[in-house]
Amino acid sequence: MKYLQKITFAITAITALSSQVKAQDHRFDPPWNTPPESKVQFTVPGVDNVPDLFGDINDPQLVVFFAGNQFMCIDDLLAAFKKQYPQYQRVFAETLPPGILAKQIIGGSIVIGNMRITLKPDVYTAGKSRIDQMPEYFSKTAPYAYNRLAIMVQKGNPKKVKGLKDLGRNDVRVSMPNPEWEGIGKRIEEAYVKVGGETLKNTIMDTKVKNGKTFLTQIHHRQTPMRIMYQQSDAAPVWYTEAYYQKMIGYPADMVEIPEKDNISATYVAGQLKAAPHAQAAQDFMDFLVSPVAKSIYRKYGFITK
Numbered sequence: 001m002k003y004l005q006k007i008t009f010a011i012t013a014i015t016a017l018s019s020q021v022k023a024q025d026h027r028f029d030p031p032w033n034t035p036p037e038s039k040v041q042f043t044v045p046g047v048d049n050v051p052d053l054f055g056d057i058n059d060p061q062l063v064v065f066f067a068g069n070q071f072m073c074i075d076d077l078l079a080a081f082k083k084q085y086p087q088y089q090r091v092f093a094e095t096l097p098p099g100i101l102a103k104q105i106i107g108g109s110i111v112i113g114n115m116r117i118t119l120k121p122d123v124y125t126a127g128k129s130r131i132d133q134m135p136e137y138f139s140k141t142a143p144y145a146y147n148r149l150a151i152m153v154q155k156g157n158p159k160k161v162k163g164l165k166d167l168g169r170n171d172v173r174v175s176m177p178n179p180e181w182e183g184i185g186k187r188i189e190e191a192y193v194k195v196g197g198e199t200l201k202n203t204i205m206d207t208k209v210k211n212g213k214t215f216l217t218q219i220h221h222r223q224t225p226m227r228i229m230y231q232q233s234d235a236a237p238v239w240y241t242e243a244y245y246q247k248m249i250g251y252p253a254d255m256v257e258i259p260e261k262d263n264i265s266a267t268y269v270a271g272q273l274k275a276a277p278h279a280q281a282a283q284d285f286m287d288f289l290v291s292p293v294a295k296s297i298y299r300k301y302g303f304i305t306k
Helices: 002-025 068-084 098-107 128-132 164-168 183-210 220-229 240-248 279-289 292-300
Strands: 053-055 062-065 091-094 110-112 115-117 123-127 138-154 174-177 214-217 235-239 253-257 265-273
Touching: 053 068, 062 098, 062 279, 068 091, 068 220, 068 240, 068 279, 068 292, 098 110, 098 123, 098 128, 123 128, 123 183, 123 279, 128 138, 128 265, 138 183, 138 220, 138 240, 138 279, 138 292, 164 183, 164 235, 174 183, 174 220, 183 214, 183 235, 183 265, 214 220, 220 235, 220 240, 220 253, 235 240, 240 253, 265 279, 279 292
Parallel strands: 062 091, 062 123, 174 214, 174 235
Antiparallel strands: 053 091, 110 115, 123 265, 138 235, 138 253, 138 265
C-alpha cells in the first residue's frame, strides 16, 4: 500500500511539474485575439494553435488576406464591418506574411499542418511595393493606413539599446524578419544602410546570422515578440504597431522609438481581386477600409491614417 502511495505521489508531482513547465513555456503564446464562439474550444498552446486564420472557413461571404502585422486590428475591424454591412456575417481572414499570401494567391492554395486551404481572396492588403508587383491581379487598389519602424526590446531594455546601430553589437541578439518573404525585412535593411551604411547591414544580416546572433524569422509578427518575451532575443526591429500592441496588452516588452531621420515609412494598400469570388462584398470592404470607422480602429492600434 505504501509503495502504491509513493508511486501515486511521484506521478502527481511529475504532473504538477509538467503543467508548471507548460505554463511557463507558453504563457505568452498566441492567439492574442479573441477566438470566435463555438460549442467546442480546442486551442492547445504550442500544439494546436492557428492564430493567423480568422472566422468562417466554411462557405464565407467575404475572404480577406491581410498583411500579417495587422492581426491586432482584425477583431474590431470585422465586428465593425459586419455591423455596417449586416448581409455579410461569414467572413474569413488570414494574417500571414504578405509574401506568403502573394504565393498563395498565385499558386491557388496553402497548406498549414495537415490542412489545405484553397479559398480565393476577394481583397488582399500589403505594403505598396508588394501590391505594385502584382498589378495584373487587381481591379482596384487604395491606400488606407501607414506605419513606421521601432525596436522591440525586453522589458526594461536590459541591453540598453538606443537605436538601430546598437543591433550591430555582438552582445545584442537580434530577431530579424527574413527579407525573402517579409516585406518589412527589406525596409529594415534600408534603415540599416541609412544609419550605418552597408557595414551595419552586413554585420547584422551576414556576420551575425552566421554566428547565430541574428535569428531570421519565418513569421515575424508572431515569432519576434515571443522571442523577446521568452528572452531568446534582446532586440528586434518591428513595425511600431507591433511593439505598441504588446505593451497595450501588458506583455513584458518595451519599445525604443527610432527618430524620423533614421526611420522608414510604410503605406498599406488594399487590392480588390479581379477574380474575387464575392465581387460586391469585395467592393463593400474596400469602401469600408477607407471609411472613418476603419481608420479610427487602425489609429487605436498605433497606425497612422490620413
